[in-house]
Amino acid sequence: xxTHRKLLWFHTRERTEIVDITAEVEGEVRESGIRxxxxxxxxxxxxxxxxxxxxxxxxxxxxxxxxxxxxxRGAGYQHDAADPKGNADGHLKAILCGHHVTLPVSEGRxxxxxxxxLYYAEFDGRRDKEVQIRILGE
Amino acid sequence: xxTHRKLLWFHTRERTEIVDITAEVEGEVRESGIRxxxxxxxxxxxxxxxxxxxxxxxxxxxxxxxxxxxxxRGAGYQHDAADPKGNADGHLKAILCGHHVTLPVSEGRxxxxxxxxLYYAEFDGRRDKEVQIRILGE
Amino acid sequence: xxTHRKLLWFHTRERTEIVDITAEVEGEVRESGIRxxxxxxxxxxxxxxxxxxxxxxxxxxxxxxxxxxxxxRGAGYQHDAADPKGNADGHLKAILCGHHVTLPVSEGRxxxxxxxxLYYAEFDGRRDKEVQIRILGE
Numbered sequence: 001x002x003t004h005r006k007l008l009w010f011h012t013r014e015r016t017e018i019v020d021i022t023a024e025v026e027g028e029v030r031e032s033g034i035r036x037x038x039x040x041x042x043x044x045x046x047x048x049x050x051x052x053x054x055x056x057x058x059x060x061x062x063x064x065x066x067x068x069x070x071x072x073r074g075a076g077y078q079h080d081a082a083d084p085k086g087n088a089d090g091h092l093k094a095i096l097c098g099h100h101v102t103l104p105v106s107e108g109r110x111x112x113x114x115x116x117x118l119y120y121a122e123f124d125g126r127r128d129k130e131v132q133i134r135i136l137g138e
Numbered sequence: 139x140x141t142h143r144k145l146l147w148f149h150t151r152e153r154t155e156i157v158d159i160t161a162e163v164e165g166e167v168r169e170s171g172i173r174x175x176x177x178x179x180x181x182x183x184x185x186x187x188x189x190x191x192x193x194x195x196x197x198x199x200x201x202x203x204x205x206x207x208x209x210x211r212g213a214g215y216q217h218d219a220a221d222p223k224g225n226a227d228g229h230l231k232a233i234l235c236g237h238h239v240t241l242p243v244s245e246g247r248x249x250x251x252x253x254x255x256l257y258y259a260e261f262d263g264r265r266d267k268e269v270q271i272r273i274l275g276e
Numbered sequence: 277x278x279t280h281r282k283l284l285w286f287h288t289r290e291r292t293e294i295v296d297i298t299a300e301v302e303g304e305v306r307e308s309g310i311r312x313x314x315x316x317x318x319x320x321x322x323x324x325x326x327x328x329x330x331x332x333x334x335x336x337x338x339x340x341x342x343x344x345x346x347x348x349r350g351a352g353y354q355h356d357a358a359d360p361k362g363n364a365d366g367h368l369k370a371i372l373c374g375h376h377v378t379l380p381v382s383e384g385r386x387x388x389x390x391x392x393x394l395y396y397a398e399f400d401g402r403r404d405k406e407v408q409i410r411i412l413g414e
Contacts, residue, residue, distance in 0.1 A: 001139040001277040001413075001414050003312040003313060003413065003414070005312075005380070005382060005387075036141040036143075037141060037274060038176065038178055038240075038272065038274055038314065040314055040378055040379075040380055042378075042379070042380055043389070044388070044389030044390075044392070045389050045391075045392075046328060046329045046330045046389070046391065046392055047330075051233050051237065052184060052237055052238075053184045053229055053232075053233060054184045054185075054217075054229050056217055056220055056221065058215075058216035058217045058219070058220050059215075059216075059217045059226065059229050059230075061216050062215040062216055062217050062226050062229075062230060063230060063233065066209060066230055070208065070346065071342060077334075077335075077338040078334035078335075078337050078338055079330075079332055079334045079335045079338050081334070082332055082334050083332065088335065088338050091329055091330050091335050091338075092335075092338060092339060092342055094329075095327050095329060095339065095373060095374070096234060096372060096373075097233060097234075098233070098236045098237065098374045099327065099328055099374065099377070100328075100377070100378065101237070101238070102178055102180075102238065102240050102314075102378050103178075103180070104143070104178055104180055104270055104272040106143060111143075111270065111272075112182070113181070113182030113183055113184070113268075114182075115183075115184065116182070116183075116184055130389075132380055132387065134314065134380040134387075136274065136313060136314055136412065136413065137139075137141065137274065138139050138141070139277040174279040174281075175279060175412060176314065176316055176378075176410065176412055189371050189375065190322060190375055190376075191322045191367055191370075191371060192322045192323075192355075192367050194355055194358055194359065196353075196354035196355045196357070196358050197353075197354075197355045197364065197367050197368075199354050200353040200354055200355050200364050200367075200368060201368060201371065204347060204368055208346065234372060235371055235372075236371070236374045236375065239375070239376070240316055240318075240376065240378050241316075241318070242281070242316055242318055242408055242410040244281060249281075249408065249410075250320070251319070251320030251321055251322070251406075252320075253321075253322065254320070254321075254322055274412065275277075275279065275412065276277055276279070
């Protein structure tokens with residue numbers, strides 16, 4: 001059994017931004033030398049999330065709009081009273097998006113569906129954030 | 139350490155349909171010969187999701203109704219302008235449902251709670267879709 | 277490869293209650309003797325969920341309020357007609373929160389971000405509930 005750990009850094013220009021990170025994670029899977037196993041893609045923060053979706057980028061704008069409707073920013077959250085950053089919406093959106101993913105690794109690659117891409121959703125950006133890539137297998 | 143990979147195929151009659159797949163996944167766990175470990179149940183598409191819920195089937199209709207209320211079909215999504223299938227709601231619902239699950243395997247079986255069942259939620263059906271079963275353990 | 281399995285029990289005083297379980301899960305990781313791997317934290321019930329969020333407890337109240345708004349209790353669910361406990365909202369909230377999490381284990385500890393805590397969200401409490409800790413690694 002082998003394990004592999006790596007931190008990837010992200011720094012988005014916008015407060016809310018969704019980035020396709022498939023290629024970077026693919027690169028890390030190759031780097032690990034693990035051929036068969038599971039890859040955990042795990043944000044080390046709670047106002048960002050990693051999720052799997054379709055390759056069409058317009059869906060990232062639809063998700064952004066949906067989350068803004070379900071969890072509007074500054075809607076009287078208790079956390080915003082305690083924290084002047086006013087990012088309660090970001091923490092709550094990350095929970096609704098599932099925060100992290102576990103992906104299959106086969107023949108040394110991420111074993112995704114044809115149209116699947118891996119996205120990093122930043123809900124409180126403009127600063128350094130890290131995502132842990134953790135691979136277990138052989 | 140052993141790993142096991144299998145694709146299960148689904149083809150629902152309805153556009154939106156929720157199917158209990160516990161028995162099929164249980165069968166695959168037995169087939170794998172893995173006694174102790176983790177099982178990733180991973181849809182290879184982004185308009186379907188796998189989730190764990192109660193055995194009472196009326197809850198699947200409640201979930202369907204809840205998702206239709208939170209993410210109504212054809213509500214001006216940018217993805218629908220790009221894709222004539224009009225399935226943006228399906229992609230977004232799959233994200234809210236968490237897309238995939240990781241389950242414990244013990245003594246050669248899915249180690250679920252008494253009332254837990256595993257569901258495949260199809261949000262853009264009437265065509266072939268596949269779900270990857272990936273088991274890691276010994 | 278080693279695997280470790282343990283059930284933790286919870287019994288909340290309130291019907292809906294969110295409990296910080298980081299220390300208990302940390303203790304179980306140490307107990308397992310596993311240094312590098314993945315930890316699945318898996319509720320054996322479908323009206324509770326485990327999720328990762330910020331250390332500020334006011335966010336648990338914000339999440340509770342958000343879920344009560346998105347999935348109001350007793351809003352004509354079919355499951356409530358079948359089950360006098362009236363806990364359909366609890367089952368649906370657990371799905372939206374992602375139900376279970378997979379966490380990295382490094383150097384014998386949960387490898388979380390600085391401000392991350394692990395929460396148990398009970399949506400139908402006042403009775404015994406169990407959460408399975410399942411660790412795979414070496």
